[in-house]
Amino acid sequence: MAKTSCKRSTAKRRVPEKREYRSGDSLTIRWLLQMDMPDVVRMDRLLFGLDSWVEDDFTVLLKSHLCVGLVATSHDYVVGYIIYEWSKNRVDLLRLCVLPEVQRQTIGTQMIACLKHKLVASQKCKHLVADVPDDQLAMQLFLKEQGFIASSIQNDEGKEVYRMVYTL
Numbered sequence: 001m002a003k004t005s006c007k008r009s010t011a012k013r014r015v016p017e018k019r020e021y022r023s024g025d026s027l028t029i030r031w032l033l034q035m036d037m038p039d040v041v042r043m044d045r046l047l048f049g050l051d052s053w054v055e056d057d058f059t060v061l062l063k064s065h066l067c068v069g070l071v072a073t074s075h076d077y078v079v080g081y082i083i084y085e086w087s088k089n090r091v092d093l094l095r096l097c098v099l100p101e102v103q104r105q106t107i108g109t110q111m112i113a114c115l116k117h118k119l120v121a122s123q124k125c126k127h128l129v130a131d132v133p134d135d136q137l138a139m140q141l142f143l144k145e146q147g148f149i150a151s152s153i154q155n156d157e158g159k160e161v162y163r164m165v166y167t168l
Contacts, residue, residue: 025074027107029114032062032069032081039078040071040097047097058083061094070114072098072107082111090127091119096139112146119168126168134160 032040037055045052061067061083072080080098084091093115098107119125130148132139133156140150140162148164155161 028073032071036071040081043097080107093130128166130164131161
């Protein structure tokens with residue numbers, strides 16, 4: 001299994017050329033930095049299309065002291081990111097993205113494991129919650145593999161949304 005570290009990075013700048021992530025490569029999960037924003041926005045646009053966020057959406061959200069962004073990097077190349085928000089009794093998973101060409105190589109699993117570790121360490125929150133639209137079956141199945149349970153179905157602007165909950 002790939003070595004993962006969940007830490008704060010001191011990296012100055014990522015390598016500009018793309019290097020493929022291979023299962024077994026080291027993966028670092030660190031705070032999302034301003035220099036990562038172009039990669040994160042590009043990835044969001046690729047994966048969410050018309051429902052994607054723009055840089056201002058990320059910036060406004062991440063200015064809140066309760067909202068956190070992490071990126072998964074391999075060889076200083078951003079291969080995934082996760083955005084979540086702390087509340088009194090739970091953590092809301094707002095976004096989880098992994099580049100399509102490196103999906104199913106444990107990157108998403110390692111990011112969720114890092115978040116679960118933070119949840120355990122906090123000793124305040126016992127629930128990790130994600131609202132997943134009906135048309136994102138792959139995400140629903142991924143979260144189910146991670147121990148999440150569909151707890152309810154809600155209607156959000158005419159779309160059915162599944163509330164997926166992981167409980168410690």
